[in-house]
Each structure stands twice: as C-alpha cells, then as structure tokens.
Amino acid sequence: MNAQAPHRPAKPYRRPKKDPVRILAFEALRAVDERDAYANLVLPPLLKKARENSGFEPRDAALATELVYGTLRRQGTYDAIISACVDRPLREVDPPVLDVLALGAHQLLGTRIPTHAAVSASVELARVVLGDGRARFVNAVLRKIAQDDLDTWLERVAPPYDEDAEDHLAVVHSHPRWVVSALWDALGGGRAGIEDLLEADNERPEVTLVARPGRASAEELLAVLGEEGGLPGRWSPYAVRLSEGGEPGAVDAVREGRAGVQDEGSQLVAVAVANAPLEGPDKRWLDGCAGPGGKAALMAALAAERGASLLAAEKQPHRARLVARTLAGNPGPYQVVAADGTCPPWLPGSFDRVLVDVPCSGLGALRRRPEARWRRRPEDLEGFAPLQRGLLRGAFDSVRVGGIVGYATCSPHLAETKTVVEDVLAGRGGPAVRAEWIDARALMPGVPALGDGPDVQLWPHLHGTDAMYLALLRRTA
Helix, strand or coil: CCCCCCCCCCCCCCCCCCHHHHHHHHHHHHHHHHHHCCHHHHHHHHHHEEEEEHHHHHHHHHHHHHHHHHHHHHHHHHHHHHHCCCCHHHHHHHHHHHHHHHHHHHHHCCCCCCCCHHHHHHHHHHHHCCCCCHHHHHHHHHHCCCCCCCCHHHHHCCCCCCHHHHHHHHHCCCCHHHHHHHHHHHCCCCCHHHHEEEEEEECCCCEEEEEEECCCHHHHHHHCCCCCCCEEEECCCCEEEEECCCCCCHHHHHHHCCEEECCCHHHHHHHHHCCCCCCCCEEEEEEECCCCHHHHHHHHHHHHHCCCCCEECCCCCHHHHHHHHHHHCCCCCCEEEEECCCCCCEEEEEEEEEEEECCCCCHHHHCCCCCEEEEEEECCHHHHHHHHHHHHHHHHCCCEEEEEEEEECCCHHHHHHHHHHHHHHHCCCCCCCEEEEEEECCCCCCCCCCCCCCCCCHHHHHHHCCCEEEEEEECCC
C-alpha cells in the first residue's frame, strides 16, 4: 500500500485590500462608459466626496485624476496592447474588466509607478470590483503587458508608418483613424505637424482664468496668485494661467464671479468679435448661442465698458440659466433669454455685433474631453451641419447692414468651419447672404502661425489653446 503524500493545509483566504484612489478611478471610468458621462463632470463630485468621507489628500486626488484622464486619453493604444495579450476579441471581454485592464496598463506604461506595485494594485482592485476569478485573468494579462515598455509594444501593435500612415498615427497617438484623417486635412503639412498636434491632444491642458473687464484685471489675479501660483496668458490681455495643481475655486475673484475659467482661445474669439472694425452705431450686441456663458460674460463686460448692451440667447432653458449665473453681477446692461438662434424672435437687423459659437463635434477640445474622441462618429457631422448653417443664417438675419458677424466653433474639421461659412455665403441650402470677409488675424495681435486668413484656426500644439475656429464677416446688404 502506497503511502499518501502529506496533506497541505489550504491557505487562509485573504480579503482584498481596498485602495480608495483606484476604486474612485474605476468608478469614474464606469460612469463614462455606462452613462456616456464626461470625466470633467463626473470626477469633481467623486473627489469632493472622497475628501469629505475618506480623508483624501491632494496627492491622492492628483493620482486619481491622472489615472482617469491618462487611461481615457490612451484608451486606443491600450486597447491595441491588451488585444495582443488576450485570446478573444475585446468586444467579448466585459467592459468592467477592460476598465481595470486599461487602468493597469496605464500604470505600467504611462506612469512611473513600479511594475510590481502597478500589477499588484490592479489585481487587488479587480478582486474588490470583479471578484477573485476575473482577478486571475487580470493578473495574467497585466503580467504579459509588463514584459515590455511602451515603445516596444508600439513597434509590435502599430502598423509601420510607411505602410499605413493614418493607422500608425491612430494607434501610436490614441485617436480614431477618422479623427487623425480629419485633423490632418485641416492642418495640412507633413508628418511632424500632425504628430505634434496629436501629442498635444494627449497632454493635460493648463487651467486658464479670465479677468472680466471692469470687475477684475489680470494684474490683480497675478498678484493674488503670486509668482509660483500663476503666469500671464500668452495672448489674451485678460488671461492668467494657473500653475499645475492650482485650484480656481480658491481664488476670491473666481468665487465672486469677477473672474472665471475660460480657455485662452475662447477669450481671443470673444475679444476679436468685440474689436472688429465697425461703422455706425455700436450699441447692441448678441451672443446667439451663449451656453454655458464664458464668451457671453467676457463680451458683456467689454460691451459695458463702451456703453453697449448684450443679449445672450440660448435655446435650452437649463443652459440659459447657466448663462444667467455666469453673467450675474456684470455692471453693464445685459439680458439672458431662452431663444432659438435659428428662428430669431427679435426684429431683423436688431444688432450691431453678433457672435454664434455653434454646437459641433468638439474635436478641438480633445485635451479636455478625451472620451469624446471615442464617442464621435463621422456621421455625427451630418447631424450638426443643418444646425450650424441655421445658426449662421440666423446671425445674418439678426445683424444690421454694416454690422459684424462672428462664426466660431471648437472644431478644426473643415466640414464644421470654412465649409459652413462658404455654403451660407453662396446660398447652398438657403438664400445667399451678402457679406464680406474681415481678416481676423489682425484682431489677434502677437499670435503667431495664424495661416493665410482671412479666417483663423487656433491649435493646441501651436498656440496652447483649444482648436478654436473664427470667421469674421461684415453684412453688406
């Protein structure tokens, strides 16, 4: 009779360690995926709750923020790498499992977190939110990913540039192929420019404040922030850039509404519309698509300095309320109304200056909303097209002969920028409009690389702004 091997006692079950930072990051990613939420709206309340209930330190909030935004920005690259490490199509992997894998991949390939710590923390997260069974799958995949660095993985999963340039850039820089193609068409030029742009889209944008004229000044904000807290804006006289980690809500002028958070490109657009040369009266201004109110607040302040008034119109009542809150306290005359700029309820020719910052794909703000690149589809542009043309026609109906119309959008896509303006001027899809172009470049003094004009396209990699577009036109008949 053979002697039996001695029985090994089973290891006692160990409860997984709960890491509040990574659990919060996972919850934010699930909200983005399940509810089509935006990280910039989901993350702040989660962080606030964590500070109140879990004693989150600033470094914890900084790490959670980096994990969420870094994972979203590099999602396409990480999906390609994860796909090379699993034995099934990614569509057959449960989305919560993919979120944990992507968080782990970002820690391994996109941060300085040590390999062992990145893997073990991700496996512990998987045990908490997925269970022990799927945590073993996460462990196996992440150990494969950990065998190589990011550059080595990119050589393996991205097609060579010479064979398929757009697909290569899409994988390496984590943008959908169609977005790469559209941005390249709008930018023009060779490989260096498009790579610089795509890299800029994957960098964390600066937080820029605007000092609203007559209520605050850039000098005042800089004095409050100190040399280590803020820097002057690059181009706008009203801009102040917060140092990394700066909190806008800690600035008294922001809490009081005398200043706000506003990208410098957005400021430049509002200032250009306000300063475009005009003959005749200059008393009534219109922001025909005002939500959520940043440009309207700056224009209202500029109008007040000249004795002019602003009407801020926004179709959606809840967004009109946001505009009203943003403009509250402005010293000059202004009014906020819920109105459809495609069917203006005011008399034709009522205004001297009109701005329409139209709804768009948002491809110019991918630094701030990285998840948008994965949600948008080429066919979405067709849905925006009638609205964009309708708002521009409504702007021309609203402005007097000799008055100024500014057409702006936070997208560099040609179908949303110059093509819209040219179609409206030529009467494609509606009556032709009689107007002449104004060279917008002259109204952005000191800003380099503005192209051949007369319209302007700003770029993240060239100007440090969102990719704002502006066309300025004077109605002639």
